[in-house]
Amino acid sequence: MEPQLNGRLSNGVDQELFDSFGGGVRDVYGEDSATEDQLVTPWSRNVACGYELLRDPQFNKGLAFSYKERQNHYLLGLLPPAHITQELQVQKIMHNIRSYADPLQKYIAIMSLQERNERLFYKVLIDHVEELLPVVYTPTVGEACQKYGAIFQQPHGLYISLKERGKVLDCLKNWPEKFVQVIVVTDGERILGLGDLGCQGMGIPVGKLALYTALGGIRASACLPITIDVGTNNETLLKDPFYIGLRQHRTTGKEYDDLLHEFMCAVKQTYGEKVLIQFEDFANHNAFKLLAKYQKTHLVFNDDIQGTAVVALGGLLAALKVTGGTLADHTFLFLGAGEAGTGIGEMIALEISEQTGCSLEDARKKIWLVDSKGLVVKSRRETLQHFKQNFAHEHEGCKDLLSAVKAIKPTILIGTSGVGKTFTQEVIETFASYNEKPVIFALSNPTSQSECTAEQAYTWSKGRAIFASGSPFDPVTYEGRTFVPGQGNNAYIFPGIGHGVLVSGAIRMHDDMLLAAARSLAAQVEQEHLDQGLNYPPFQNIRKISANIAVAVAEKAYELGLATRLPKPANLLSYAESCMYSPAYRQYR
Structure with a gap:
């Protein structure tokens, strides 16, 4: 009672x-x-x-x-x-899920449970997070998006297409939950490393918000996944009879911008100033533009640019406990100069600037990028996209990654290219020859697009690498020692950031709040984890990790004067934990 x-x-x-x-x-x-x-x-x-x-x-x-x-x-x-009991229900569900050999069948089974029994779905996900994360999130969610039309059963979230121009507010009002706190929205143009999946990109917002609830403790009823359908340039999908979106090529320019602006205004009108809007899997040309346009008027967050940057920075700060020195002592070389690469670069530069007091411009000089045309250098500046220009330094050109490694001699190598097998044996062996503890982050998703495998990184570096990847890899045994690869998974970060924003009532996202999240993540990596090869804390503790990140974010929001939940709770950690959603069944009268 x-x-x-x-x-x-x-x-x-x-x-x-x-x-x-x-x-x-x-x-x-x-x-x-x-x-x-x-x-x-x-x-x-x-x-x-x-x-x-x-x-x-x-x-x-x-x-x-x-x-x-x-x-x-x-x-x-x-x-x-x-x-x-609910516990016995969990056992039954896991028994059924484990009976499937195909990951996509497991995805269909667990997502079907969400349609039948929401609290049991989250209980299963929370209790078996390490086993199920690769199913509801990367890499399986990528295959699910590719086949979303064929496996589509029940609609999740809102689908706002060009047909709804002028009626976006009506679409939002049709959503049954009136107290929405977090929205994840995509236009499906750049789903993971899989390209334009159009309306079928909805699998990503649905999966992200499931993790907001399971890992960050945000109530499921307060989460709203949305797809903005402006068409697709994927000819295979346009010819697919099961495709669920608009059968037209992508709309761009003013028509696109007007629909997005109508959406952003309608969200604020419907849900207020404190709703968190997470942009997800927009193509580069729109992602940077939308973040820059709305970060001063809305509470917005781009997981591909900012979330990936925060989780990478957290892993790098943890790696420093092994390599020694500070971030400013290292030289960074990125393969990939899109949202993820430049986002991580900017976050590293911000942290170096904070630590040393140097200018952001000087901090960026420690960071080098390689794109499809080779090393990003000053002589190429006029032809570069604007988000690459800050990292165009004075240096002679290098045509590929290997020549860039030889010229720059980096101490940290990071892959965000979305192209698999690009950290070749020659690249890793050359890079490792310059470093006693070579730091290798192969962050591209899904697993097939990872720049190298964990086994390749440890073998080709002769067991000296400090390795992390975007998708999961099994432990690797090299010369009698077993390494547990760290996974630089954004799921470490965005649920905690979201929870911190909500418990503080923040009205804007500030870079210092993101830096605070990265430091909190790194602080939770203990020596025992480092001894196993991990530069991220074990995922089995993710609810506690998220609560601590939420506290760091909320503290910074109060410090910056961006928090509206006043007075500030005396014990933010206790308050944050008390706010976390519990999947246990409620009592019915």
Whole structure:
């Protein structure tokens, strides 16, 4: 039973008021009351009864309904007589998922569960996060997006297409949840390393928001995945009879910009100043433009530019515990000069500038980029895209990565190219010859696009590499020593950043908040992890990791005057943890 204090529930609601609602669902964990700025009590709402209740994923508990609940909610006869616990339900689901050999079948099974029983879905995901992360996120989500039309069963989120121009606000109002706190939006033009998947890119926002809830503790009902469909240039999809999007080539220019602006204005009008909008998998030419345009007027975050940068910086700061020295002592060479590469470069430069007091321009001189045309140098500046120009330094040109390694002699090699097998044996052996502890980050996703495998990095460096990848690799044994590769997975970062923004009520995202997140991630890497070869903390502790990152982000938001949840909680960590969504079943009257 819910504990009572002088006739009031422990969350401060009058018992008589609660009963006047006819009972309903009780928030026995408190996360709703901790994060909602409302006078109403949404955690004492009425729910549907009978057959409708069993088909409402937000409230369905399946065979976990007690006999009393079955009586009170007109469920008698609609379920088999057995009553089982949520823990036993989890065991059954995992047994079924493990029976599939094909990762895509596992993806379909776990996402189908989300459509039937939301809390059980998150319970399964939280309890088995290391096993299921590669299924609901990279690499399997990439294949799911490629085949999204064929496996499409139930719509998740909102689909806003060019047909809805002038009616975007109406689309948002059609969404049943009125208290949305986090939106992940994509236009599907650059899905992972797979290219333009158009409307089928929806798998990415759905997967990201599942992790916001499971890993960051943000309530599922407060998360909204959105796809902006402006067409696709993928001819295979346009000819696919199962394709679910607009059958036209991509719209660009003013028509595109106007639709996005209408969307951004409608979001703020519908959900207010404090809704976090995460841009996901936009192509370079739009990603940088949208982030620059809206970061001063909206609470926005680009995971490909900023999230990847923060998780990479966190891994590099942890690697310094092995290599020694500071970031400013190192020379960085990137293969790949798109959103991820330049985003990481800017974040490293910001941290060097903060640590040393040097200018951002001087800090950038430690960072070199290689794109499809070779080393990015000053003589190429006039032909470079604007986001590469800050890293165009004075140097003679190099036509490829190997010649750049020989010329620059970097101490840290980072891959963000989206092209697999580009860290060749000759590249790694040459790079390792200059460094006692060569740092190799092969960050491209999915696994097939990784610049090298963990085994190649350890073998070709003779076991000296400090390695991290974007997608998971199995442990590697080299000359009797077993290395556990670190995974520079954005899932370490964006859920914690999102949670920190929400618990502080921040209205803007500041670079210092992102730096604080990277430092918090690095601080949670212990010596025992480094001894295994890890430069990221074990993912099994991700909820605790996210809570600590949330605190670091929230502290910085309060320090910068960007927080609106006042007064500031006396113990931010306790408050952040109390706000985290629990997947345990609620009590029904």
